[in-house]
Amino acid sequence: MPLEPAVVAHTVQLEPATQEDLRSDWTRLCDALAAQGVQGPVTAPPSVMAALPGVLRRHNWQASVVLRCRAAGCEAVRVGAPGDRPLGFAVDMGTTKLAGYLVDLQSGKTLGMRGRMNPQIAYGEDVMARIGYAMQSQSHLETLQRAIVGALNEMIAELCAGAGVGPGHVVDMVAVGNTAMHHLFVGLPVEQLGTAPYVAAVAQALDIRAADLGLEIAPGGYVYILPNIAGFVGADHVSMLLASNIPSMDGVVVGLDIGTNTEVTLNANGRLLACSTASGPAFEGAHIRDGMRASEGAIERLRIVDGKVQYQTIEHAPPVGLCGSGILDAVAQLRLAGIVSVTGAMAGNDRTVIDDVHGTAFLVAPARITGHGADILVSRSDVQEIQLAKGAMRAGVKILLEEAGLTEADIDTFIIAGAFGSYIDVESAVAIGMFPPLPRDALPAGGQLVGDGRAAMPGLPV
Amino acid sequence: MPLEPAVVAHTVQLEPATQEDLRSDWTRLCDALAAQGVQGPVTAPPSVMAALPGVLRRHNWQASVVLRCRAAGCEAVRVGAPGDRPLGFAVDMGTTKLAGYLVDLQSGKTLGMRGRMNPQIAYGEDVMARIGYAMQSQSHLETLQRAIVGALNEMIAELCAGAGVGPGHVVDMVAVGNTAMHHLFVGLPVEQLGTAPYVAAVAQALDIRAADLGLEIAPGGYVYILPNIAGFVGADHVSMLLASNIPSMDGVVVGLDIGTNTEVTLNANGRLLACSTASGPAFEGAHIRDGMRASEGAIERLRIVDGKVQYQTIEHAPPVGLCGSGILDAVAQLRLAGIVSVTGAMAGNDRTVIDDVHGTAFLVAPARITGHGADILVSRSDVQEIQLAKGAMRAGVKILLEEAGLTEADIDTFIIAGAFGSYIDVESAVAIGMFPPLPRDALPAGGQLVGDGRAAMPGLPV
Numbered sequence: 074m075p076l077e078p079a080v081v082a083h084t085v086q087l088e089p090a091t092q093e094d095l096r097s098d099w100t101r102l103c104d105a106l107a108a109q110g111v112q113g114p115v116t117a118p119p120s121v122m123a124a125l126p127g128v129l130r131r132h133n134w135q136a137s138v139v140l141r142c143r144a145a146g147c148e149a150v151r152v153g154a155p156g157d158r159p160l161g162f163a164v165d166m167g168t169t170k171l172a173g174y175l176v177d178l179q180s181g182k183t184l185g186m187r188g189r190m191n192p193q194i195a196y197g198e199d200v201m202a203r204i205g206y207a208m209q210s211q212s213h214l215e216t217l218q219r220a221i222v223g224a225l226n227e228m229i230a231e232l233c234a235g236a237g238v239g240p241g242h243v244v245d246m247v248a249v250g251n252t253a254m255h256h257l258f259v260g261l262p263v264e265q266l267g268t269a270p271y272v273a274a275v276a277q278a279l280d281i282r283a284a285d286l287g288l289e290i291a292p293g294g295y296v297y298i299l300p301n302i303a304g305f306v307g308a309d310h311v312s313m314l315l316a317s318n319i320p321s322m323d324g325v326v327v328g329l330d331i332g333t334n335t336e337v338t339l340n341a342n343g344r345l346l347a348c349s350t351a352s353g354p355a356f357e358g359a360h361i362r363d364g365m366r367a368s369e370g371a372i373e374r375l376r377i378v379d380g381k382v383q384y385q386t387i388e389h390a391p392p393v394g395l396c397g398s399g400i401l402d403a404v405a406q407l408r409l410a411g412i413v414s415v416t417g418a419m420a421g422n423d424r425t426v427i428d429d430v431h432g433t434a435f436l437v438a439p440a441r442i443t444g445h446g447a448d449i450l451v452s453r454s455d456v457q458e459i460q461l462a463k464g465a466m467r468a469g470v471k472i473l474l475e476e477a478g479l480t481e482a483d484i485d486t487f488i489i490a491g492a493f494g495s496y497i498d499v500e501s502a503v504a505i506g507m508f509p510p511l512p513r514d515a516l517p518a519g520g521q522l523v524g525d526g527r528a529a530m531p532g533l534p535v
Numbered sequence: 536m537p538l539e540p541a542v543v544a545h546t547v548q549l550e551p552a553t554q555e556d557l558r559s560d561w562t563r564l565c566d567a568l569a570a571q572g573v574q575g576p577v578t579a580p581p582s583v584m585a586a587l588p589g590v591l592r593r594h595n596w597q598a599s600v601v602l603r604c605r606a607a608g609c610e611a612v613r614v615g616a617p618g619d620r621p622l623g624f625a626v627d628m629g630t631t632k633l634a635g636y637l638v639d640l641q642s643g644k645t646l647g648m649r650g651r652m653n654p655q656i657a658y659g660e661d662v663m664a665r666i667g668y669a670m671q672s673q674s675h676l677e678t679l680q681r682a683i684v685g686a687l688n689e690m691i692a693e694l695c696a697g698a699g700v701g702p703g704h705v706v707d708m709v710a711v712g713n714t715a716m717h718h719l720f721v722g723l724p725v726e727q728l729g730t731a732p733y734v735a736a737v738a739q740a741l742d743i744r745a746a747d748l749g750l751e752i753a754p755g756g757y758v759y760i761l762p763n764i765a766g767f768v769g770a771d772h773v774s775m776l777l778a779s780n781i782p783s784m785d786g787v788v789v790g791l792d793i794g795t796n797t798e799v800t801l802n803a804n805g806r807l808l809a810c811s812t813a814s815g816p817a818f819e820g821a822h823i824r825d826g827m828r829a830s831e832g833a834i835e836r837l838r839i840v841d842g843k844v845q846y847q848t849i850e851h852a853p854p855v856g857l858c859g860s861g862i863l864d865a866v867a868q869l870r871l872a873g874i875v876s877v878t879g880a881m882a883g884n885d886r887t888v889i890d891d892v893h894g895t896a897f898l899v900a901p902a903r904i905t906g907h908g909a910d911i912l913v914s915r916s917d918v919q920e921i922q923l924a925k926g927a928m929r930a931g932v933k934i935l936l937e938e939a940g941l942t943e944a945d946i947d948t949f950i951i952a953g954a955f956g957s958y959i960d961v962e963s964a965v966a967i968g969m970f971p972p973l974p975r976d977a978l979p980a981g982g983q984l985v986g987d988g989r990a991a992m993p994g995l996p997v
Contacts, residue, residue: 097738145607272552276559
């Protein structure tokens with residue numbers, strides 16, 4: 074992707090003020106920028122202008138100025154020491170998880186990545202629960218807004234600390250999320266999202282001053298928020314469509330963005346249809362007894378061979394749980410081995426245990442070999458969570474196809490957005506009915522592993 | 536002055552959202568505005584957009600939207616109930632006093648006016664004292680900024696209450712002040728104003744989001760701040776020049792804007808020169824033993840006839856003090872009567888008292904006839920304050936004339952800005968040397984009285 078940032082840093086050397094040259098500091102700056110080809114007076118919020126006198130006098134009348142230029146003119150978003158490098162922050166605000174990236178806007182290099190749980194979970198696990206909470210009062214809406222903004226500020230501060238700079242060096246931001254996450258982030262009411270006909274308050278792309286949302290980046294920095302499509306198909310899906318190029322692909326293309334809400338787009342020979350399904354957070358490791366994020370010790374691949382369990386963990390560490398691709402493999406393998414029935418019932422065998430809390434469960438790894446000294450199990454209710462998730466996704470695909478007068482057999486290309494699509498075992502996804510049974514070349518490649526990229530499956534003792 | 540507000544209110548009736556028409560509320564609004572001829576997507580800060588869903592559903596899909604349109608597009612500054620009238624607030628931020636005006640932006644009518652002391656006085660009486668205070672720390676600068684903004688918010692709230700609306704109906708603001716007041720209001724550093732060569736941080740005209748300064752008006756409202764000329768000739772003087780038309784007048788014109796800092800402009804046959812003088816707050820009633828604002832009971836005109844004091848008070852109430860025109864008259868009459876010498880020394884006579892605190896003083900009105908039951912005096916130190924004030928002003932005029940190679944005799948027109956110029960007795964101003972001794976038609980008209988416009992001078996008993 075070519076680097077084309079909305080902001081550009083200029084380093085300027087000004088002439089010192091004298092009794093004969095009483096131009097204001099800002100006028101002096103504008104004159105120097107004009108000499109570099111920047112047109113017209115440069116505007117800025119007071120917080121940016123306020124930094125200039127001190128910077129100039131501390132740095133021998135030099136400064137670095139980050140400009141955001143549009144047809145109407147240029148706006149300064151930061152005034153800093155000469156040589157400051159401008160950084161950008163991009164964030165995907167999922168219902169369950171947040172993923173943020175710190176980017177050097179001069180080199181285009183990603184300086185760091187950080188994932189964390191969306192703290193709004195404390196006020197409702199899914200979108201409808203959070204809408205319900207926010208509808209109760211204005212202060213609830215503000216609580217949810219502060220929660221997400223606080224988490225983003227922490228992510229930004231941590232990533233910047235890792236890059237050896239303060240968060241004020243972040244001069245531009247891009248954020249996406251589903252329509253409800255978008256509204257709760259921007260502080261827009263969600264009542265109309267929660268009641269028929271479920272319309273968004275705002276759908277157009279937004280350039281919002283980060284400070285207006287409480288984001289602690291450069292004082293004049295903006296956050297660009299992609300447009301929403303509808304009440305339940307949001308800016309995150311728009312970014313997926315842009316990145317995947319689905320809208321301009323030929324034939325019949327289905328694209329899935331798997332998350333707590335899974336958005337589905339169908340490109341039916343040029344006609345675009347989209348919907349959202351409530352698939353739950355199972356593939357993000359939530360609502361799964363031993364579910365976890367894709368980090369060290371997560372079982373990311375699992376096979377049952379001759380009644381024996383084989384698995385691979387991230388970084389080959391002793392297992393401590395199952396990440397999304399691992400739980401998908403586990404359910405698929407249990408189904409193929411006949412341990413789980415077509416309805417999801419779990420038959421007893423020598424690896425079945427009865428867990429006090431979760432009922433019938435299958436022993437994936439006993440306590441003696443795990444990293445935390447406790448059994449790792451796949452329970453009956455874990456299977457149900459996966460059933461709900463894959464059923465929702467498959468229904469979304471089928472409904473869009475029906476709307477376009479097509480069937481699954483017409484699909485030329487089936488795409489899964491993001492990292493998950495490249496990590497999961499596609500055969501497992503087909504085995505449990507999450508993906509339609511398409512020819513192999515119509516399905517995502519899959520099979521990449523988080524840990525070290527090796528697809529080898531060691532036969533581990535159980 | 537023709538009414539040409541920067542913001543315009545539009546009332547719109549939208550089509551309700553339905554299952555077949557899922558446009559977002561904001562898109563629906565933009566479409567309705569486009570049908571009224573408003574070009575392009577309308578932007579707005581989140582706080583403005585957030586109001587729309589509730590307003591639409593409470594008012595049967597009607598709303599009043601106040602737009603601020605520029606070449607680059609339109610921005611919504613307020614979304615309210617249909618029929619809301621847009622109001623504007625203009626304020627002159629003096630070093631000592633604030634004067635604010637609430638204006639109906641549809642009719643152009645001034646709905647109310649309010650004056651009050653600048654609460655920054657608690658941190659320094661004059662500009663240099665406040666610069667010194669602000670230079671001590673960032674928190675001092677913030678304290679001064681909060682003080683002025685808090686006072687403006689109170690003035691706005693009081694004026695709006697008088698007009699029967701909330702402060703959110705104020706959708707646009709204009710503010711002026713000298714360069715230091717400007718910087719302290721905007722939150723700009725003032726170190727460089729307080730040290731040679733005394734340059735402004737910012738001189739260009741500013742459009743600042745009112746919310747950025749903590750001003751409690753419409754959530755998207757702006758405050759327009761006129762440009763500064765230099766470190767000590769600020770936006771208030773620019774507004775005076777615009778209103779008085781001095782820059783386009785013929786001949787040699789001198790314009791004074793009298794205040795704690797008095798700005799002087801000389802138009803020398805088309806060449807404009809300006810300076811500022813530290814004249815002190817005497818004419819605003821401060822630093823004068825019995826000084827007061829021009830309100831009920833203030834002595835606004837005074838004569839000494841045959842050794843007897845005659846005076847007129849505002850609203851003919853019993854006297855409680857002297858306003859600016861009154862103290863000017865008093866000092867002039869004392870000088871003409873020979874009670875005050877050319878150096879300012881006060882000779883004793885039968886009306887002289889020795890005040891414990893102020894030393895020699897002249898009894899203007901004895902306790903038995905005053906409104907508050909205490910003597911009203913003009914002290915030796917009051918005379919000194921007036922000497923300092925008029926000396927500073929006259930020096931400013933002379934220095935500019937000298938710079939242009941002219942003398943006072945070359946002045947064709949001598950103008951005093953604002954209300955003060957029309958209230959003072961011009962002969963008194965000439966008598967004490969505040970104005971040069973010019974032909975009568977070159978001087979301001981003067982002589983208007985605050986109270987009831989009658990120039991009659993009742994002979995009051997003393």
